[in-house]
Every structure is written in structure tokens, then in C-alpha cells.
Amino acid sequence: MNPLVPEAIADYIPNVIQLTYLLASVLFILGLKRLSSPATARSGNMLASLGMFIGVLVTLFDRNIVSFQFIVAGVAIGAVIGAILARKVKMTSMPELVSLFNGFGGAASALVASGEYFRLASEPFGEHELGAMVVSLFIGALTFTGSMIAFGKLKGILGGSPVVYPGYKIVNTALMILVLVFAVLFVLDAENRIFFLVISGLALLIGILMVLPIGGADMPVVISLLNSLTGLAASAAGFVLNNNLLIISGTLVGSAGLILTMIMCKAMNRPLTNVLFGAFGSEAAGPGGTAADAGKTVKEVTAEDLSVMTAYAQRVVIVPGYGLAVAQAQHVIREVADMLESKGVDVRYGIHPVAGRMPGHMNVLLAEANVPYPQLYDMDEINQEFKKTDVVLVIGANDVVNPDARNDPSSPIYGMPILNVDEAKSVVIFKRSMNPGFAGIENQLFFGENSYMFFGDAKESLGSLLQSLKEL
Amino acid sequence: METFIFNLFIFILAAFVGFEVISKVPPTLHTPLMSGANAISGITLVGALIVASHVVCTITCYIGFVAIIFATINVVGGFMVTDRMLEMFKKKGDEQ
Numbered sequence: 001m002n003p004l005v006p007e008a009i010a011d012y013i014p015n016v017i018q019l020t021y022l023l024a025s026v027l028f029i030l031g032l033k034r035l036s037s038p039a040t041a042r043s044g045n046m047l048a049s050l051g052m053f054i055g056v057l058v059t060l061f062d063r064n065i066v067s068f069q070f071i072v073a074g075v076a077i078g079a080v081i082g083a084i085l086a087r088k089v090k091m092t093s094m095p096e097l098v099s100l101f102n103g104f105g106g107a108a109s110a111l112v113a114s115g116e117y118f119r120l121a122s123e124p125f126g127e128h129e130l131g132a133m134v135v136s137l138f139i140g141a142l143t144f145t146g147s148m149i150a151f152g153k154l155k156g157i158l159g160g161s162p163v164v165y166p167g168y169k170i171v172n173t174a175l176m177i178l179v180l181v182f183a184v185l186f187v188l189d190a191e192n193r194i195f196f197l198v199i200s201g202l203a204l205l206i207g208i209l210m211v212l213p214i215g216g217a218d219m220p221v222v223i224s225l226l227n228s229l230t231g232l233a234a235s236a237a238g239f240v241l242n243n244n245l246l247i248i249s250g251t252l253v254g255s256a257g258l259i260l261t262m263i264m265c266k267a268m269n270r271p272l273t274n275v276l277f278g279a280f281g282s283e284a285a286g287p288g289g290t291a292a293d294a295g296k297t298v299k300e301v302t303a304e305d306l307s308v309m310t311a312y313a314q315r316v317v318i319v320p321g322y323g324l325a326v327a328q329a330q331h332v333i334r335e336v337a338d339m340l341e342s343k344g345v346d347v348r349y350g351i352h353p354v355a356g357r358m359p360g361h362m363n364v365l366l367a368e369a370n371v372p373y374p375q376l377y378d379m380d381e382i383n384q385e386f387k388k389t390d391v392v393l394v395i396g397a398n399d400v401v402n403p404d405a406r407n408d409p410s411s412p413i414y415g416m417p418i419l420n421v422d423e424a425k426s427v428v429i430f431k432r433s434m435n436p437g438f439a440g441i442e443n444q445l446f447f448g449e450n451s452y453m454f455f456g457d458a459k460e461s462l463g464s465l466l467q468s469l470k471e472l
Numbered sequence: 473m474e475t476f477i478f479n480l481f482i483f484i485l486a487a488f489v490g491f492e493v494i495s496k497v498p499p500t501l502h503t504p505l506m507s508g509a510n511a512i513s514g515i516t517l518v519g520a521l522i523v524a525s526h527v528v529c530t531i532t533c534y535i536g537f538v539a540i541i542f543a544t545i546n547v548v549g550g551f552m553v554t555d556r557m558l559e560m561f562k563k564k565g566d567e568q
Binding site: 029032035039042045055062067070075078081082087089094097101102107109111115118224227238245248249251254257356364367374378 | 475491494503524533541542545551555556557564
């Protein structure tokens with residue numbers, strides 16, 4: 001008997017719990033709905049956390065719960081660790097934190113499935129529960145190790161480049177088939193714990209082997225996919241426990257991750273299979289077209305010239321890439337933008353979906369620097385505006401503004417959707433030197449008729465631009 | 473079998489609701505969406521609570537205990553960090 005529940009009302013408790021789960025599910029959906037605008041998003045997050053709170057609280061009255069010492073201790077430890085992580089993390093490290101959380105979520109679901117297995121070991125199992133158990137265990141364990149590898153790569157512990165050994169695709173496929181075989185054996189003979197343990201081990205191994213060959217540039221896709229998998233693992237755990245709240249919430253998260261994965265793949269113009277098995281970035285950089293560029297020269301611009309160009313412009317669009325965050329230049333660019341606005345210039349930010357290291361990362365970094373969110377424009381919105389733009393400032397971005405993606409079928413990034421900055425009256429590219437970018441691909445934009453280079457560290461260059469604007 | 477079919481109904485319908493709702497989230501909020509979704513996937517805490525509590529504490533209890541810790545980190549950390557991010561999204565007049 002649950003010590004929290006008086007005997008007189010014990011009969012009503014299961015229904016109360018189910019109805020509260022329904023309420024919690026509704027709160028999750030309403031919470032996600034409110035994320036459709038930055039103005040309502042914060043209240044949406046509150047609604048979702050309220051849903052979580054009542055869902056957890058009412059579970060404590062479940063008749064299967066008879067002792068609380070592990071619950072109190074576990075929740076206390078988890079809450080302290082979670083709160084510290086959430087408070088300390090830098091916004092630039094958000095991809096690492098999300099990876100870590102993905103891993104913990106996967107581990108929790110795998111553990112719940114294992115716990116159920118050992119708890120019910122004495123009772124006869126239904127085949128469906130067994131099937132769900134395998135799915136939850138497999139996805140959860142794979143997500144755990146996969147996320148830890150992703151975390152290590154993002155953090156720089158493991159090095160960002162893909163780790164590939166000959167025949168790794170065959171090994172991965174063979175392991176997958178092996179899991180299927182053991183899953184069938186397990187469902188047929190659930191009493192045999194060896195099968196269960198073998199599946200766990202294989203899943204942990206597959207997680208590692210799947211993420212190791214994926215390069216640092218593809219991490220946004222991997223994080224999104226692992227995010228989706230944590231949701232699906234929770235959903236499968238719901239099938240094991242016959243718990244609708246778990247099924248619904250897990251599936252909502254699964255859809256969210258899947259949508260983000262598809263958006264990221266589209267933004268990089270690569271099918272998911274190519275990301276997972278292609279080991280992009282390990283191939284030697286292509287010919288790069290140096291011969292064709294030999295005779296071309298770039299025009300340089302000084303801070304004084306640029307201050308005049310921008311101050312008397314009608315519209316300036318800033319195109320930030322992750323290089324901006326690396327140089328810690330978010331605050332300076334906002335000061336430049338404020339200064340221009342005070343002179344009557346219409347300032348906007350055009351943000352490519354893969355500008356940061358995870359979906360929407362650049363927007364968060366700019367919001368942290370107090371850039372008002374109505375100035376942040378998505379690729380599709382801003383692409384219609386470049387024709388009416390006087391000056392584009394490209395800072396720390398390279399491949400996402402490379403016109404070869406549109407014009408040159410032989411380019412490795414051909415077909416990738418880009419920001420059409422070359423349609424503006426003039427483009428100023430902030431760059432350290434003429435070295436090619438991350439993907440090692442030459443950028444024709446630099447040699448364009450209306451292009452100007454501003455060489456130097458992004459933060460210092462913007463600082464001198466700000467100074468010149470003040471003196472104007 | 474019947475429970476399984478019923479669960480499958482819930483699963484499929486939830487997937488459709490998820491796709492509808494989440495495709496309306498603008499790219500600006502994709503990072504908070506992800507960390508918020510992370511927090512929601514911590515719902516597996518509900519399952520962990522049931523696993524962790526037993527009269528005779530066997531291996532199940534300890535498995536459940538670790539699951540509770542992991543899931544709670546997700547829930548608490550996920551919602552808090554999402555709130556921290558969303559607080560930063562402001563319009564011009566909103567500052568101070």
C-alpha cells in the first residue's frame with residue numbers, strides 16, 4: 001500500500017492519476033504551442049513545467065509506490081545537478097549541454113525498461129511489452145553513448161574530425177542485424193537474462209560507433225537526431241508501462257527532434273543517410289579552383305570608408321556566422337547596429353539555419369547580446385530583401401553566403417540553400433585573411449564586383465568601425 | 473493485445489499533434505525548443521519513480537534510483553536553462 005493514500009479513497013486514486021496525466025499532456029501541448037512566438041514562449045515553458053510538476057506529483061500516489069527514500073534522494077541529487085548545469089552553462093556551450101541532456105534522457109529510459117524487466121522477472125510477460133522493452137532499451141542505450149561521443153566532440157575532448165576505419169559501414173550494419181537477432185531471441189525466451197544483457201551491450205557499442213565517424217560540421221544534425229531518439233525512447237518506455245503520459249510526451253519530443261533534423265539536413269543540402277554514413281569532412285578538400293582565381297583580386301575597405309557607407313545607407317543587413325561568436329563580437333556588433341539605427345538606418349540580421357552549432361543557436365547568442373528579436377530574420381524572409389539592401393556585413397560566415405552553391409554544379413556545396421548577399425548593392429566581408437573557410441572551399445563572393453574585404457579580427461574590426469561611426 | 477493497439481492509437485495521434493504544433497515554432501526559437509523538449513523527455517521520471525520503489529529492495533531499486541537522478545537532471549536542468557534563454561528574447565522597449 002502507498003503510505004500517502006488513506007484506504008477510504010484508494011479506489012478512486014487510479015482514475016485521478018489518469019485524469020491528471022491527461023491534464024499534464026494538454027499542458028505540454030499548450031506549452032509547445034506557445035513556443036510559436038518569442039513573446040509567448042516563456043509562458044509556454046512555464047506551462048510545460050507545470051504539466052511536468054503535476055504529472056510527477058500525482059505519480060507519488062500510485063499504489064505501486066511504497067517507499068520514498070530512493071525517490072527523495074534521487075530527485076534531490078538530480079535537481080541540484082540539473083540546476084547547477086542550467087545556471088553555469090555559457091550560451092556558446094549550449095550544444096554540449098543539450099547533448100548531455102539527450103544522453104541522460106536516453107539513459108533514464110533505458111534504465112526504466114531494465115528496471116521493469118528485473119521487477120517483473122517473476123511474472124509472465126506479454127510479447128508486446130517485451131518488444132517495447134527491447135526498443136526502449138536499445139534506443140535509450142544507443143542515445144546515451146552516442147550523445148556522450150557527440151558531447152566529447154563538441155567539447156573538443158575527442159577532436160572534431162570524423163574517426164573512420166576501413167569497413168566501418170559493414171561493421172555497423174552487422175551489429176544492427178545482430179541486435180535484431182537477439183531481440184527476437186529475447187522475445188521468445190524472456191527468462192534468459194543473457195539476451196537482455198547482450199542487447200544492452202550492443203546498443204551501447206552501436207551508439208559509439210555511429211557518432212564517431214560523423215564530422216564536427218554535421219553535429220547540428222546529430223544533436224537533433226539524438227534529441228528525437230530520447231523522445232522515442234521515453235515513448236517506448238510508455239509502451240512498457242502502459243503509461244499514456246509517457247507515450248504522448250515522448251512522441252511530442254520525438255516529432256520535435258525529427259522536424260529539426262529534417263530542417264538541418266535541408267539547410268545543408270544533404271540527405272540524412274549521407275550525414276550518418278558519409279563522414280563528410282574526412283575527404284581531402286577538393287581542387288578548390290585556385291587556378292581559376294589566380295588572376296582575381298579583392299578590394300579592401302577601411303573602417304572610415306565603411307562608416308560612411310553604412311551611416312548613409314537606408315538598410316544594412318548583418319549576416320553573422322559562428323565566427324562572430326568565436327571572436328566574442330556579439331556585443332560590439334549590437335553597439336554598431338544601435339549606432340546605425342540612431343542615424344536612421346534600418347538594421348536587420350539575416351540568419352542561416354546552420355549559422356550556429358545547433359538549430360537556432362545564433363539567435364540565442366544574439367539575444368544574449370540584447371539584440372531585439374524582431375530584428376532577427378530567417379533565411380527565407382531575408383532573401384527577398386537583399387535586392388533592396390544597401391550594405392551587407394558578413395561576419396564570421398563563409399559557406400552559407402557562397403554563390404557557388406547556386407551557380408557552380410561542380411562545387412561540393414552546390415544546391416545548398418544560401419543567403420543571397422551578392423544581390424545587395426555592396427557586400428563587406430569581415431575576415432581574418434584570405435584562407436578558405438571551414439569546408440576548405442573557395443568563395444567567389446570575395447571577388448565579386450560589389451564585394452569588399454575588411455581584414456582582421458572580427459571584434460577589433462567592428463570596434464574600429466564603431467569608433468569611426470562615433471567620429472562621423 | 474488490446475492495450476497495445478490502444479497505445480498505438482495514442483502514439484500515432486500524438487505524432488500528428490507534435491508535427492502540427494512544432495512545425496509552427498520559428499527558427500529563432502529552435503534552441504529553446506530543443507532544450508525544452510529535453511526537459512519534457514524527462515517525463516520518463518514518472519516511470520523511474522515506479523521502478524525505484526519496492527518493498528524488498530533488489531537490483532530494481534538501484535536501477536530506478538539512477539534513472540531518477542538522470543531524469544531529474546533533465547527535467548530541472550532542461551526547464552531552467554530554457555527559461556534562462558527565453559528570458560533573453562526581448563523587443564526594443566522591453567529592456568529594463
